[in-house]
Amino acid sequence: MKLQHYLGGLENLGPVDFEKRVFVQEWEKRIFGIHTTMMAESAHLIDSLPRYPMDTLPTSFKSDWTWASLRTGAEGMQPFEYFKFRYYEKWLGGISSFFINQGYISEEEFKSRADFYRKEPDAPLPDKPSAPIREQIVRYLEQGDSGMRPCAGKPLFAAGDSVTVADPAAVDHTRLPGYLRSKPGKIVEVYPGAFAYFVNTGLDGIGKPMPVYRVAFDAADIWGVEKSEPNTMIYADLFEAYVQAPV
Known part of the structure; x- marks a missing residue:
């Protein structure tokens, strides 16, 4: 693993940030929600414990997305770039790159939508999840999935x-x-x-x-x-x- 992921025993890395709030800014909650939704719709759940109805879930998301996916995105960052960004900024970068690399959205479309919301921050956001997906998300938050x-x-x-x-x-x-x-x-x-x-x-x-x-x-x-x-x-x-x- 790269330097930023095993800092134990290294000296002169301070100062240490003792921020105790889980979410420092409001937008961070949305990033956490997006990640949770992706995990609740991940294709790998077809073989997980507990079982989830992945074959009937009305979603166009057909990829695997787990904590390992999120970590792999962060670990792929150049170490000095890694230390520039806050925790959920790293999440945002990994999730954004995943959707572009998997072909769910083009880089041009992503940039266009980002530019739009910068200019129109109060514009309506995309539709909320349908009832079956909401139920899946809640169940996933309660039960998770185990590799056991x-x-x-x-x-x-x-x-x-x-x-x-x-x-x-x-x-x-x-x-x-x-x-x-x-x-x-x-x-x-x-x-x-x-x-x-x-x-x-x-x-x-x-x-x-x-x-x-x-x-x-x-x-x-x-x-x-x-x-x-x-x-x-x-x-x-x-x-x-x-x-x-x-x-």
Whole structure:
């Protein structure tokens, strides 16, 4: 992953923004709503738990859109550009690029509509979702979707096992924090079942259902003794592909 997505342990990155409001400006709520609507209409829900009526949902949105899609858009940003924008501005950029790249709207049409609303900020917005889609959105907000699946085989590790975090090839999108690569830890919990991920990360190793472990790390093994408080533990949930026997 690029620099901006694993800042743990890096120095001189301040100042830290302690803003506690979820939405700082009103338009940010609409971006969150658009993202939620896209997830509630995502084609991947045909195989999700719980089941959703995707084959009868009256939508022209036929693509997969998940949290992984949103993160992939942000991770594709040039690092210095990434730090220029606020949180929901990054969302807006990723969502806009997705609709253009998928052919739902042309770049020229997108620019034209943006220019129109800049000049006419009080102009009516597009129609609200139909009743079936509204029902789907509400249900999705209440129930979400899970990558949990039955575990096809026995997990490779058990609670109490000492392990080392893998150091797989770097890819555009990963669920492995960079600061945990090659670090020693101990399995403290094996979650029931297996978990798939929304996208296949290729050489990174995740996508298909696999066991997930809760792993404990001594902070000193990660940050070094001089930068760690005594008796401090760090916990991470890791896919089995990221965990291996001690070397």
